[in-house]
Amino acid sequence: MHLEQFDAIYQRAAERKGGEAQLELLLSTPLCKDDIAAISDDRWLSAFSMKVFQSGMSWKVVRNKWPNFEELFFGFKIGPLLMLSDEHWEMKSTDKRIIRHHSKVMSIAANAQMIYEAGIEHGSFGKMVANWPAEDITGLWLYLKKHGQRLGGNTGPYSLRQMGVDTFILSSDVEAYLRSYNVIEGGRDTKRSLAQCNQAFAHWQQQSGRCLTHISQIIAFSCGDNRV
Structure with a gap:
């Protein structure tokens, strides 16, 4: 090379x-490490979810609809989302206020679980990201792909960049x-x-x-x- x-x-x-x-x-x-560490879990989930929905769709259309997503999914707060039943998720996936795409909606549930589990281990998802070694940034991409849903390819990296992570x-x-x-x-x-x-x-x-x-x-x- x-x-x-x-x-x-x-x-x-x-x-x-x-x-x-x-x-x-x-x-x-x-952003600096302290600012990354201070980002709340709900903002990470919102960013990941937006990028998942923007994949293969008009970014502008998704952005315009995003206030409806924020409202329907409790501001992407992890606790309330983890308490939803399968039936609740099914109902939300067909709600006309958002973009109705069943597997993308279900990725919100999976990625909420990923963020919750990272928080147990590291204090918060933001702290885990902030302390990830810069020389292995692609290791963080692989973490998102392995533990999350629909965050492979460039979706994970673009989400991180949007949140101010150095990647x-x-x-x-x-x-x-x-x-x-x-x-x-x-x-x-x-x-x-x-x-x-x-x-x-x-x-x-x-x-x-x-x-x-x-x-x-x-x-x-x-x-x-x-x-x-």
Whole structure:
């Protein structure tokens, strides 16, 4: 695995985006660990649920409907949701105020259970995420995929990014770039590919001193179809 120097990636991204100042304006900065730890369990469940519903659907349509989801699912508070019977979940999945998709609605129940169990072990879901080692961020992706429901692929990582967690994302542009340098070979979500990605991003972090979020976004801006 022979990686391009991060300075070269950065300069190419800056040229494509109209200069360094313009590029910096496009970067989103993650929250600090204390702020991540302080996020309440209901906000994690809301974020995961929104991304699950946005998968394969118009993000805007889901966002516009979200106040109805918040109302129907008790503000995504874990305790009340865990007390619902199967019959209650069935009724909620057919409620006309939300997007009626049975398996996506049932993922709310499964992910509420995941968040509850993480809270027992770590104090809260936010504390678990905040203390997850940055050099193994894909381990957190795999945790969400294994213990949650419908959080595999990019759904989990996009949810984490939305919540301010420092993570790279294997968007189509980033994945294509990493494949061009053989960081990813074969399946994108194999343990080998994810370990190679962790290694590459750790290397660029050492070179640049930047967070994973910035590195990921700069790589995306350096390639693909997103010139100014």
